[in-house]
Amino acid sequence: MDRKLFLTKEQLATHYFVDKMSQKDVARKYSVGRSVIFRLQKRYDLEPLDDWERRYPKELSQIQREVLYGSVLGDDCLYSFETSNYASLMVYHAISQEEYAKLKLNIWQPFVRYNFLKRHTRKDGSVRVGFTTGGHPEFYEMWKKVYIDRIKVVDLEHLKKLTPISLAFWFMDDGSRCKHGGLSLHTNAFRLDEIQLICQWFYDELKIICWPQLKVKKSEKDENQYIVFFSNKTSEKFAQIILPWILDSMKYKLQGIFLKNPQRLHANPSRLHELIGKI
Numbered sequence: 001m002d003r004k005l006f007l008t009k010e011q012l013a014t015h016y017f018v019d020k021m022s023q024k025d026v027a028r029k030y031s032v033g034r035s036v037i038f039r040l041q042k043r044y045d046l047e048p049l050d051d052w053e054r055r056y057p058k059e060l061s062q063i064q065r066e067v068l069y070g071s072v073l074g075d076d077c078l079y080s081f082e083t084s085n086y087a088s089l090m091v092y093h094a095i096s097q098e099e100y101a102k103l104k105l106n107i108w109q110p111f112v113r114y115n116f117l118k119r120h121t122r123k124d125g126s127v128r129v130g131f132t133t134g135g136h137p138e139f140y141e142m143w144k145k146v147y148i149d150r151i152k153v154v155d156l157e158h159l160k161k162l163t164p165i166s167l168a169f170w171f172m173d174d175g176s177r178c179k180h181g182g183l184s185l186h187t188n189a190f191r192l193d194e195i196q197l198i199c200q201w202f203y204d205e206l207k208i209i210c211w212p213q214l215k216v217k218k219s220e221k222d223e224n225q226y227i228v229f230f231s232n233k234t235s236e237k238f239a240q241i242i243l244p245w246i247l248d249s250m251k252y253k254l255q256g257i258f259l260k261n262p263q264r265l266h267a268n269p270s271r272l273h274e275l276i277g278k279i
Helices: 009-018 023-029 034-044 051-055 062-071 095-111 137-146 164-174 192-206 232-245 248-254 272-278
Strands: 077-079 088-094 118-121 127-132 175-177 183-185 210-214 226-230
Touching: 009 023, 009 034, 023 034, 062 095, 062 164, 062 272, 077 137, 088 095, 095 127, 095 248, 095 272, 164 175, 164 183, 164 232, 164 248, 175 248, 183 232, 192 210, 192 226, 192 232, 226 232
Parallel strands: none
Antiparallel strands: 077 088, 088 127, 118 127, 175 183, 183 226, 210 226
16 A cells, blocks of 8 residues: 555544544554644545544533633633633632632543642742643633633623522632621622622522622722622521532631521531532
């Protein structure tokens, strides 16, 4: 057989689409140059899989989407280069929340090339742990909706997709217990009109009362920033919704909310292990 045709179209297609091999992988297998495989590919009119198609699942699971809808409103970031049709998810948390970061790594492991948390020391000396996923079209679609001119935004369409799991991850990212009772979401990155929309959605969908509260400025240079503050009466209702999906190490953020039954906070184990089993 002619050296240039040592692979049939069917054989090369199998390597590409079934074995998920790259041109480089095929060339190495047959001890030929990559250019040889490239010419065969052109001759057979075969378009090899993109990098993400060979490495990662075709689409996100339902659980991963629910987590993403919540966490992208919180600490997690999506980023994409202008020349790319894909985006990646970046997840980093303080070293004190390493267990939470590990949970997220387990959820996103199918899209991460390594199985450990990376450490990053910031300029102020604080240490953060986390990971970055590979690029994927579904991350890109979310990125286009959540970032306008690279600024994170939120709209009603996004809010309507939030589930109890989404809310739990949003709260674990940005939630806290206020000194004078009640819960809050640190939505500092959003505009006031967006925070008002968030508050209206909580009331319309869950009958939870909350409102924008001006965050105290640390200096005159700081811009006005608002957080979502939940009323004392409905903070417990919100806590009941998200509690099954709160990591045990993050339950401190709900400490003191269940006034009539304080034992409830730790009485039932978290159901988060169910998430990993469904991915």
